[in-house]
Amino acid sequence: MSSKSPTEQYTYVRNCKQTTFCSGIPLVDLSKPDAKSLIVNACEEFGFFKVINHGVPMEAISMLESEAMNFFSMPIIEKQKAGPANPFGYGNKSIGRGGDVGWVEFLLLKTNQEHNSPTLSSAFGQNRENFRSVLNEYMCGVRKMACEILDLMAEGLNIQPKNVFSKLLMDKESDSIFRVNHYPACPKKNHNDDENMIGFGEHTDPQIISLLRSNNTSGLQISLRDGSWISVPPDHSSFFINVGDSLQVMTNGRFRSVRHRVVANGSKSRLSMIYFVGPPLSEKIAPLPSLMKGNESLYKEFTWFEYKNSIYGSRLADNRLGHFERIAAS
Numbered sequence: 272m273s274s275k276s277p278t279e280q281y282t283y284v285r286n287c288k289q290t291t292f293c294s295g296i297p298l299v300d301l302s303k304p305d306a307k308s309l310i311v312n313a314c315e316e317f318g319f320f321k322v323i324n325h326g327v328p329m330e331a332i333s334m335l336e337s338e339a340m341n342f343f344s345m346p347i348i349e350k351q352k353a354g355p356a357n358p359f360g361y362g363n364k365s366i367g368r369g370g371d372v373g374w375v376e377f378l379l380l381k382t383n384q385e386h387n388s389p390t391l392s393s394a395f396g397q398n399r400e401n402f403r404s405v406l407n408e409y410m411c412g413v414r415k416m417a418c419e420i421l422d423l424m425a426e427g428l429n430i431q432p433k434n435v436f437s438k439l440l441m442d443k444e445s446d447s448i449f450r451v452n453h454y455p456a457c458p459k460k461n462h463n464d465d466e467n468m469i470g471f472g473e474h475t476d477p478q479i480i481s482l483l484r485s486n487n488t489s490g491l492q493i494s495l496r497d498g499s500w501i502s503v504p505p506d507h508s509s510f511f512i513n514v515g516d517s518l519q520v521m522t523n524g525r526f527r528s529v530r531h532r533v534v535a536n537g538s539k540s541r542l543s544m545i546y547f548v549g550p551p552l553s554e555k556i557a558p559l560p561s562l563m564k565g566n567e568s569l570y571k572e573f574t575w576f577e578y579k580n581s582i583y584g585s586r587l588a589d590n591r592l593g594h595f596e597r598i599a600a601s
């Protein structure tokens with residue numbers, strides 16, 4: 272990491288009781304018949320769950336992880352050839368356009384494009400073909416799992432057609448993105464300190480769902496309904512699924528878009544890879560009629576394009592959906 276500029280304002284969070292390791296994270300075995308009801312319960316209560324028997328080949332996972340580590344191990348000057356992440360490419364410390372800063376460097380990529388942009392090519396040099404094929408294999412596996420999970424959500428909610436959510440991902444115009452985050456180990460300010468530096472500040476993901484996989488380094492925390500934070504024990508062979516803002520709206524608030532953050536680890540580096548399932552830009556994001564059951568929509572209607580326009584420039588911690596909430600008539 273390059274040295275800190277005067278404008279950078281890192282944030283620290285205290286290691287309070289609630290952030291001690293919690294094993295209460297909902298666990299879904301995709302090979303079991305109860306998967307759909309467990310998914311629905313988890314999305315209602317937490318907006319978050321862990322998936323095993325996900326079907327993504329471990330070899331594809333390890334190969335992408337090692338390609339990513341090779342990339343992040345390069346000198347900063349080489350990595351910067353793939354930047355700035357505006358909107359896609361290599362980014363360092365600065366997240367989004369609203370001035371957020373974190374102890375993180377990352378690659379942001381589009382999922383439905385050939386990864387042969389001049390910026391990425393120059394950073395990957397001779398290795399770009401290998402990177403491209405490893406990335407495609409990983410993304411194919413994750414897309415398949417995402418489709419299965421989205422269909423199980425529709426089945427669990429008893430809504431037709433079964434592909435009401437997954438068709439948005441399968442659409443060739445799907446605005447999905449892929450992100451690889453690298454959080455270098457971050458020594459504490461003082462030896463006995465119980466504070467950790469923020470790697471990625473608290474936020475909700477704007478898309479439908481996000482499928483996250485990391486190495487075995489802790490750091491991810493989710494916020495519960497009562498506002499407390501719990502740490503998610505890392506598991507390099509599983510995936511973690513977040514409900515995003517768009518799915519909260521499509522279920523008229525039944526599923527919860529989970530607030531989450533990453534704290535930097537004092538001794539080990541964390542590498543995470545996240546596939547964000549986004550709808551096509553022209554898609555109307557509104558509660559599904561079959562989930563309304565005579566209730567009013569909690570949200571004003573908007574397209575994904577409008578939502579993206581309204582949020583990019585916001586601060587990470589902002590309540591982005593607030594702008595689209597309907598005030599209930601008294």
Ligand SMILES: C=C1C[C@]23C[C@@]1(O)CC[C@H]2[C@@]12CC[C@H](O)[C@@](C)(C(=O)O1)[C@H]2[C@@H]3C(=O)O
Pocket residue numbers: 366367368369371379448450474475476477478547582583584585586587
């Ligand atoms: C501060 C921001 C960064 C972000 C765009 C935003 O204005 C608000 C949402 C952020 C987020 C969170 C999930 C994903 O990591 C991300 C790529 C996304 O789609 O929304 C990031 C955006 C980003 O890093 O540019």
Ligand SMILES: O=C(O)CCC(=O)C(=O)O
Pocket residue numbers: 450452471476483485491531532533543545
């Ligand atoms: O890197 C992680 O573990 C999570 C990062 C995250 O929430 C995001 O990129 O939106």
Ligand SMILES: [Fe+2]
Pocket residue numbers: 474475476481531
């Ligand atoms: Fe996120």
